[in-house]
Amino acid sequence: MEIDDELARSILKLAKLKLRGDEFGEYRRRLQEILEYVGMLDELDLKSVVPTACAADSSTILRDDDGTESSGRDRILSNAPSRAGAFFKVPRIIDQGGCP
């Protein structure tokens, strides 16, 4: 897979990153190198191997539906860059449709 300028720009946009002009070429090249490195795996014959999503081979541990204390509003909001009363404050959102 080739990371061309267009794909690199799209990734930047999705990740909401801004790079200077000279950084752009550098990161495009590094991304390409990473893919090529991982691409070594393609040389292996893995047809009979079940895809792995996690190094742990046990099933996930489940939690009982019992409550724990929430942190309290002030502690949670104390980490926010900006707050307004009981809420986190963020730059004005134009669309009101929730998640995309």
Next chain:
Amino acid sequence: MTGWEMVVGLEVHVQLKTRTKMFCGCENRFGAPPNSLVCPVCAGMPGSLPTVNRKAVELGMMTGIALGCRIASRTMFDRKNYFYPDLPKGYQISQFDRPLASGGSFRFPFGGGSMEASITRAHLEEDSGKNVHDASTDGSFVDLNRAGVPLIEIVTGPVFRSAREVSAYLAALKQLLQYIGASDCNMERGSLRCEPNVSVRKAGSTSLGTKTEIKNINSFKSVEKALEYEFRRQTEALESGGRILQQTMLWDDVAGSTAPMRSKEEAHDYRYFPEPDIPPLEIAADWVERVRASMPELPDARKRRFVESFGLREYDAAVLTASRDFSSLFEECARLWPNRRRLCSLFITDLLSILADEKIEVCDSRLSAQSVASLLRMEEEGAVGKNQVREILAELAKAGGDPPAIAASRGMVQLRDEDEIGALVTKAIAESPESVADFRAGRGKRAIGFLMGNVVRAMNGKGDPKIIRRLLVEKLENQSRS
């Protein structure tokens, strides 16, 4: 707009009725003060780790089973990446290619018959927080109480051809999920949200047109309106030579129209990848069986049983089983009161409208099977009439209590003194010679109806109708003979 056909598939998000959130122990509760039900996990603090709520998985399994799905023996969580202020982690934990349940079908009543919807999948995920907008300020506000609340997303194939079919499906789905206790499905509070995918095509065509997705529909009433608007918009665009863009439309309930969501120029690219903090979840067959065995009776089965074991008509059984609580109360009463027909009419004619008028939910009402049976016994013994039964029933629903005591406190006890009633009956007959003539001419029903009304009124509704009727018939027959 003839010649066009609507094609709709549905994504329905349902909040699961757990005590705590999907991946942390914060309470899952609507209406708490903003940001009071938040911890480092659901606020997306670095280093916090999610742990899966077993109850949410089991409610999801129940949903899948009730919709005829296969439950995966191994299911996985994935990160769905996008940026929005109500999503603190910058990704939503969802399920991508290994959903909890898939490949089901759901049969629901439609237009006197029934219809089947194919269920593509049902998967678990977490809800986002809530953005609050205030026109008077320069910013927007975020409340994370809802962030991390467990959701199940139920996806159908493109199976619906009209807005009415969609409504019928949603009503049946809501009933089902309430029965199994998976969700309260309150659309106004956002615990059930539906996002239709809509396209149009020429009638008879088998290919699918370009679809749009409608968001922001927040009442059952709006679903049909939004679908019909979007159908009209698409067909008009195509008929005037335009084309449909694959995009997300926002429904505006006040304007009654849809408009494209502005921030969506970028194509969907969520870059799903396996959630590294949650190992895959193995679901053993015996766990599925335990969950299946613990499931309550589903609405359709209960309806059939009511028809078969109580001898009720299909329609009555459907009305009685519309809600689980209502039908359970009926069933408890039926154990104590053998006259199911009277019980059925009491529930459908009286109780339903009392609950609707007083805005009482069955589970909040103070009714008990014992008090309903005691009330019907009073009626059978002639101690109270039909109107009084309804009045006492309303009081039982609102405040509970003992039917004989309620009747006594309201001065309702029926007059059954035959001498007193007999005197009024004689007087009514004397005042109405035309009724006597009717009776003689074979129009007894009319004569008795008229005279009954007069005697009941003369006694302010407190006379026992059975005694009044019997004395009327006796006296009219005596007069006819003489």
